[in-house]
Amino acid sequence: MFTGELGRSVFGATVFTFVFALGVPWIGSTIFYILGLNYGCCTSTIAFFATCFLALLIFAVFPRGRLNPKDKAVLITGCDSGFGPLLAKQLHALGMHVFAGCLLKDKGGEGAKHLMKIQSSRFHVLQLDVTNDSEIKMAVQYIGMHIPPNQDGLWGIVNNAGASAFGEIEWSSIDLYKKVAEVNLWGVIRCTQACLPLIRRAKGRVVNMASGFGRMIAGSRSVYGITKWAVEGFSDCLxxxxxxxxxxxxxxxxxxxxxxxxIFTEDGVKKLGDSMWEKMPDNVKEDYGKKLFDLRVAEMQTYCSKGMDDLRPVLNAYEDALLSRIPLIRYQPMEAYWTIRSFVFTHFPSFI
Incomplete structure (x- = not known):
């Protein structure tokens, strides 16, 4: 549930333990008392489940063993910007063979050019558009020919490439839904299927980038959110x-x-907003109005400077998923507010 960073995990464990071991039993006991029922059973039952919950949190915090990363090979998609290039360099520094897939390598993208400056026989920058079957096939063939001879296969794939969008459902064209899903969902499936024969040989790892929005959702984020819910389901089945x-x-x-x-910039948000308004049916424009639409775009622009700017929690979660002897099924590298919100959305009644 947590990234394994002790401070945030202990804080989360403390908050949840206090709420479930003290707050919820007190509320439950009060209700049982009002109804004239045996409220001692309520306290004992909830305290038991709170203890079990705390045990799970402790499992996420304490060391679970670590594999030797030396010479293990990993493919990382989406290495043009964001988490990808940082993760590629972090894993390379550990002694791993890194295949960094970049969308814009052949077009002289800055991210790819920066990574290509790394002079190492263990670092490979590949042209890789996760929506292009032929590029995926060529990348996997290249990887197969460059896996270290002392390794059985490809140790892991990190499906990191992603795209995002915003907009209420009536504002978003089917083409926009398809464009984002082509990267976030079908790209994950394509790359995973192509790499699985090599990964199975190594008894390795598949690490998929979902989102907090894969466990909960917010208005105006359906285009992005549905792809992440789908990645969750695909990953569980896999x-x-x-x-x-x-x-x-x-x-x-x-x-x-x-x-x-x-992943969002003010110019990018404005460009997407202009395109969305242009393609919107006239009756939808009339019903919602330009004023409300502009307000939503302006709100989205304010988010461009919000959120965490320290990417280490995500990078460390990726690393742990690849190299822990007992990796977690789900990692939630997020602020405590979002961790609690995710728990509430996942476990409490839907009307909340």
Missing amino acids: RYEMRRWGVKVSIIEPGNYIAGTS
Whole structure:
């Protein structure tokens, strides 16, 4: 549930333990008392489940063993910007063979050019558009020819490439839904399927980037959110299927890292907003009005400078998922507010 960073995990454990071991039993006992029922059973029952919950949190915090990263090979998609290039350099520094997939390598993208300056036989920058079957095929063939001879196969794939968008459902065209899903969902499936034969040989890891919005959702984020819910389902199914092969599958569910990754910029939000308004049906424009639309765009622009700018919690979650002897199924590198909100959305009645 947590990234393994002790401070935030202990804080979360303390908050949840206080709420569930003290607050909820007190409320439950009060209700039982009013109803004239045996409220001692309520306290004992909830305290038991709170203890179990705390045990799970402790499991996420304490060390779970670590594998030797030396010469293990990993493919990382989406290395043009954001988490990708930082993770590629972090894993390379550990002694791993890194295949960094970049969308814009062949077009002289700045991210790819920066990574290509790393002079190492263990670092490879690949042209990789996760929506392009032929590029995926060529990348996997290249990886197969460059896996270290002392390794059985590809140790891991990190499906990090992603796209985002915003806009209420009636404002968003089907083409926009398809464009984002092509990267966030079908790209994950394409790359995973292509790499699985190599990963199964190594009994390795699949690490998929989902989102906090894969466990909860907010208005105006359906285009992005549905792809992350789908990645969650795909990853869970893959985890069940890969058990027989010794392959472990983990999901990363970050909080808000817009400020740190610049996945949204004010200019980008404005450009998407202009395109959205232009393609919107006239009756929808009339019903919502330009004033409300502009207000939503302006709100989204304010988010461009918000969120966490320290990307280390996500990078460390990726690393733990690849190299822990007992990786977590889900990692939530997010602020405490979003962790609590995610728990409430996941476990409490839907009307909340």
